[in-house]
Amino acid sequence: MSDTVARITIADIARRAGVSTGAVSYALNNRPGVSRETRERILAVASELGWQPSSAARSLSGAKTETVGLVLARDPSTLGVESFYMQFIAGIESELEKRSYGLLLQVVPTLEVELATYRTWRAARRVDGVVCVDPRVDDPRVALLAEPDALPVVVVGDPTLANGLMNVWTDDAAAIRQSVRYLHAVGHRRIARVAGVEGFGHTLIRDGAFRDETERLGVEGVVVRTDYTPDQGAAATRSLLTAGADRPTAFIYDNDVMALAGLGVASELGVRVPDDLSIIAWDDSPLCEATYPRLSALSHDVTRYGAHVARRLFDVIDGQPKASFLDSTPVLRPRGTTAPVPAK
Secondary structure (H helix, E strand, O other): OOHHHHOOOHHHHHHHHOOOHHHHHHHHOOOOOOOHHHHHHHHHHHHHHOOOOOHHHHHHHOOOOOEEEEEEEOOHHHHOOOOHHHHHHHHHHHHHHHHOOEEEEEEEOOHHHHHHHHHHHHHHOOOOEEEEOOOEOOOHHHHHHOOOOOOOEEEEOOHHHOOOOOEEEEOHHHHHHHHHHHHHHOOOOEEEEEEOOOOEHHHHHHHHHHHHHHHHHOOEEEEEEOOOOHHHHHHHHHHHHOOOOOOOOEEEEOOHHHHHHHHHHHHHHOOOOOOOOEEEEEEOOOHHHHOOOOOEEEEOOHHHHHHHHHHHHHHHHOOOOOOEEEEEOOEEEOOOOOOOOOOO
8 A cells, every 4th residue: 555545644635625523434334324425425535545444443343344345347238138147146145054154246337437336345345245246357356355455355266366355256268178079989070169358367368278289179150249148148259150051061159048048049040959059058056947948058056056155255354364265166067958969
């Protein structure tokens, strides 16, 4: 923390906000005594000035909010379509309930707003810790959460993305390699990967594993970018299936709703699944069992994953050393949407 930040006091905040130092104290400590509008103005000024409570003051107060935070920088409409985060949050809640903790969930439009949210929560001691998801390469959130006096945090992502912070991860690279090897073994030589957001670290990890494995096996691999939505999953599928004689014979999707959309497009175009096209989804939500044919999928227990993350966050809050924990490697479960390439 810089000398400039260290010199910021509640008096500085009070002068900028045009309120008393007592009002600032109430707002920063999340106590009653100021209106909602005044509290928000004070917290905004504190965030703008870069104010942080000193570790000494925090340790003296010893106060716990009995709340942990999760910020999702995503379009809210996608959360109602993709089941991953609902299962993940259910897992977190299962552990919070054991300690009578609550979850503060905030959906924001951009990474910049997410950063501002962390600064506000830190300044106000609004939560006891946070779960940071979808880490990027050189992620500014990870850098912020690694600063002195930062909020306790668990990064949900690969150790290479966590900058030494406590992290819980799944081995996505191994899962992709397993899928490519399986498809190669049953005769597929042109495989498409319908990928998610390029900026996410796990997307890059999956990309690298897909590229390496297809090259090693001498398989033609193609990657198409999406935003995880069914609309873009369908558009990517349609584009590839109408590419002519060299169209892929197998698709690996980065989530299950895109795979389901792809299944619909194949039916629309008269492409038979699995006779003409094999499809593999990711995450293996109940949707995969409800389709016809049932979707082959890379399966892992997302609810258990969320619970594991919550337990590690309590470890950090309780002062335990930071470490990295592999939760699982998604396992391919072949069902009705994968089959050998027909002999010509």
